[in-house]
Amino acid sequence: MDSHIQKVYVPMTETGFYILLCLREEAHGYSIVKKTEQLTNGEIKISPGTLYGSLSKMEKDGLIRFVREEEKRKIYCITALGTQVLDLEMKRIARLYQSMEAAK
């Protein structure tokens, strides 16, 4: 993983994290919004401008790839690099959580 990816994505925004988490399965933009809403009990609602910007950036950086298009909706999927970044983030968040629990 090069330093650009490290710098931009570790740590990543909440939106970025949910996008990668959802794209472990093929999905289009709006289904990412819906799934994130379900996962967070409606607390996180990703807005389309943020989503569009994040998806284009992640595709350019090779974290996700375009799979196909269905009814004007682009379907994406996570790449090996994306999985690597997501794993790093998961470990970081798990560590945060453990520290928080230990400090109680």
Added chain:
Amino acid sequence: MGDTKIQLKFFSVPEWQKEETYLREQHKNGWEFVRVGGLGVYHFQRCVPQDVIYQLDYNTDSTKQKSEYIQMFRDCGWEYLQNYAGYSYFRKSASEMGETEEGIFCDDASRLDMMKRVFVGRMTPLLVIFFCTILPQLFIQSHNQIPESRGFFVLYCVLFVIYLIAFIQFGVRFWEFYKSAHK
């Protein structure tokens, strides 16, 4: 009174939030935005006064894949209105939103990204004109002895001031936003 009206309004490059507020106020007062064209000619038509949120996005990537771009916003409940000077116009009624008011961006990182896109797309050409035309011309005309150059000198002085104001405005906006995002 007629059912349509036209208003002239000028918003400089970094003032998209002012423009969003302006369109929202108009709709609240019963004037629905129809389109904008020319040099800030805003067309409205009479409507039931309503709180409708207007949002502008600046994304040149989207022009290559316009229909996918619009579809994503439509899926999220945003009506696409038009493109004007690189900006895409969207609106969504406040009644369709939950308790919290929605925007087309949900975090500061993406708001800052949009600002950067505006800067690259709109301010870079201005900076090039400024440094490659206005500044050298200002220098040349001020050293010219022919009488016509006086007019040109004044013209380039005016342009110099306009451009300087635009840069300062953008700089201040960027700085304010950067500060608020890093509190």
